[in-house]
Amino acid sequence: xxxxxxxxxxxxxxxxRRVVEGLSFALAxxxxxxxxxxxxxxxxxxxxxxxLFVPAESGTITWRDRPVSEDPDGWRRDVAWLGHLDGLKGDxxxxxxxAAAIHLQCxxxxxxxxxxxxxxxxxxxxxxxxxxxxxxxxxxRRVALARVAxxxxxxxxxxxxxxxxxxxxxxxxxxxxxxxxEAGGLAIxxxxxxxxxxxxxxxxxxxx
Amino acid sequence: MSRFLALIARDLRLVWRRPGDLGMVLAFFAxxxxxxxxxIGPETNLLQRIAxxxxxxxxxxxxxxxxxxxxxxxxxDGALDLLLAAPFPLEMAAVAKCVAHxxxxxxxxxxxxxxxxxxxxxxxxxxxxxxxxxxxxxPTLSLxxxxxxxxxxxxxxxxxxxxxxxxxxxxxxxxxxxxxVEAATTGEGLATHLGLLAALALMALATVPxxxxxxxxxxxx
Numbered sequence: 001x002x003x004x005x006x007x008x009x010x011x012x013x014x015x016x017r018r019v020v021e022g023l024s025f026a027l028a029x030x031x032x033x034x035x036x037x038x039x040x041x042x043x044x045x046x047x048x049x050x051x052l053f054v055p056a057e058s059g060t061i062t063w064r065d066r067p068v069s070e071d072p073d074g075w076r077r078d079v080a081w082l083g084h085l086d087g088l089k090g091d092x093x094x095x096x097x098x099a100a101a102i103h104l105q106c107x108x109x110x111x112x113x114x115x116x117x118x119x120x121x122x123x124x125x126x127x128x129x130x131x132x133x134x135x136x137x138x139x140x141r142r143v144a145l146a147r148v149a150x151x152x153x154x155x156x157x158x159x160x161x162x163x164x165x166x167x168x169x170x171x172x173x174x175x176x177x178x179x180x181x182e183a184g185g186l187a188i189x190x191x192x193x194x195x196x197x198x199x200x201x202x203x204x205x206x207x208x
Numbered sequence: 209m210s211r212f213l214a215l216i217a218r219d220l221r222l223v224w225r226r227p228g229d230l231g232m233v234l235a236f237f238a239x240x241x242x243x244x245x246x247x248i249g250p251e252t253n254l255l256q257r258i259a260x261x262x263x264x265x266x267x268x269x270x271x272x273x274x275x276x277x278x279x280x281x282x283x284x285d286g287a288l289d290l291l292l293a294a295p296f297p298l299e300m301a302a303v304a305k306c307v308a309h310x311x312x313x314x315x316x317x318x319x320x321x322x323x324x325x326x327x328x329x330x331x332x333x334x335x336x337x338x339x340x341x342x343x344x345x346x347p348t349l350s351l352x353x354x355x356x357x358x359x360x361x362x363x364x365x366x367x368x369x370x371x372x373x374x375x376x377x378x379x380x381x382x383x384x385x386x387x388x389v390e391a392a393t394t395g396e397g398l399a400t401h402l403g404l405l406a407a408l409a410l411m412a413l414a415t416v417p418x419x420x421x422x423x424x425x426x427x428x429x
Contacts, residue, residue: 053292053428076295085286091225092218103214104294131225 003028005155005186010059012042012049018057019045025203027188029154030181032197035190037205043190044084046205047159050188051081063155080105080153082161086144090133094124094143097132101147110150118150119143122172137164142172149176156180156187162195170195211296212304219308229277230312234320237270241324252329259328260389263338264382267317268349272371274313275353278305283361283427292428302358302420303413306350314346330393337392337401341385344405351409351416352377358423381408 003026012020019042027033035043048054050061052072061068061075068075088097095115103109112128119125122142132140141164148156161173174196177187181199189195223230244262245255282288291301321342325335356374360366388401 048429051289051293053289053425055429073295076293079293081289081293083286083289085284085289087286087290089218089222089281089285089287091222096218096221100214100218101290104211104290104296107211109214 006062008060011057029184032187032200034202041205079155080148080151082158086140088132093129095128098147118146122146154185158189162193215304216308223312233270233274240266245327255328260386264385271349275357278357298421299417302417306354310350318342333392337388341388345381345385347409348381348412351412358420361427
């Protein structure tokens with residue numbers, strides 16, 4: 001299959017140090033890329049560069065035959081982001097958090113039924129009206145993952161999604177990633193924990 | 209537009225869930241203002257003369273108190289990443305945050321000010337000038353404050369630095385705001401002062417959101 005996402009000779013700096021140097025890869029629809037590498041090898045920087053938070057020093061990112069620098073908002077529309085932090089507001093309920101984030105990402109508020117269904121996939125349907133402040137770290141991570149799944153974006157960028165997750169949640173994440181890939185979606189996942197995804201491609205980042 | 213309103217609604221809801229933050233800002237404003245008449249004593253002439261300046265300074269300090277929650281919370285819980293990742297101009301997001309901040313700080317301060325004006329023996333015209341001036345001037349304070357808050361994200365002792373950045377930029381608004389109250393009590397027209405306050409607000413609206421967005425992008429790197 002022809003690649004839909006191409007990264008060519010991407011270099012990024014973190015402060016004075018260049019942490020990603022001349023990195024190239026291409027992904028076709030339905031492929032999952034697992035990023036591994038030691039602490040400080042640039043996994044987060046690479047993901048943040050792909051999400052356009054960190055400007056690339058050189059190199060190009062091409063999405064559907066078009067450099068993302070030409071149409072950054074078109075690319076942002078197609079990306080669902082989950083960073084180290086969950087991006088949840090402690091004072092809002094899980095459902096309200098997801099509704100606000102999806103509204104910002106997609107321009108329309110999701111229905112309550114859709115939110116409950118997404119939370120259900122990560123075993124958190126009961127928490128829809130509970131303030132996130134009262135949830136444990138792992139439960140918050142599940143809510144954040146439900147938000148990613150609900151966004152309906154073809155590209156997932158996940159930075160250490162397994163942080164604080166128990167083994168049941170790992171299985172749910174693997175199922176969600178498999179489902180996403182079967183629907184033709186792409187995922188780039190930085191993780192230390194080996195995920196049970198036999199078809200996933202792996203990329204080991206070397207420490208600079 | 210729907211994203212803009214959704215962002216305002218989210219921030220308003222967050223303030224609603226923690227009414228104590230807003231209560232603290234208003235209580236600070238009230239107490240700071242009431243200390244002057246108590247300290248100076250019943251010298252109504254003197255109080256009337258300084259009313260504009262004192263009330264405006266107190267409003268400015270009270271608004272500063274509320275700034276730390278503006279972007280710092282989003283920065284610390286990762287919601288700032290979601291703003292950066294959204295297919296929505298960050299400048300618009302910055303304006304939405306400022307609108308929400310003004311609705312929960314500037315507007316309540318302007319509505320509370322007439323009550324405090326009474327403590328300074330301001331007459332009707334003076335109170336009207338104070339209230340109108342605050343309504344026109346506090347949007348500028350929200351915008352400038354948001355810029356200072358965005359610039360100090362991630363800095364140690366951000367609070368003090370934020371005040372140092374914001375206060376000098378608020379001087380023109382303070383001068384014309386206090387001037388409006390003085391003009392009203394001495395019977396001059398206030399149109400000039402209010403017009404200048406509105407002009408300052410529009411100028412800030414036309415320039416500051418870009419600076420806020422740039423500062424937020426810098427913080428997100």
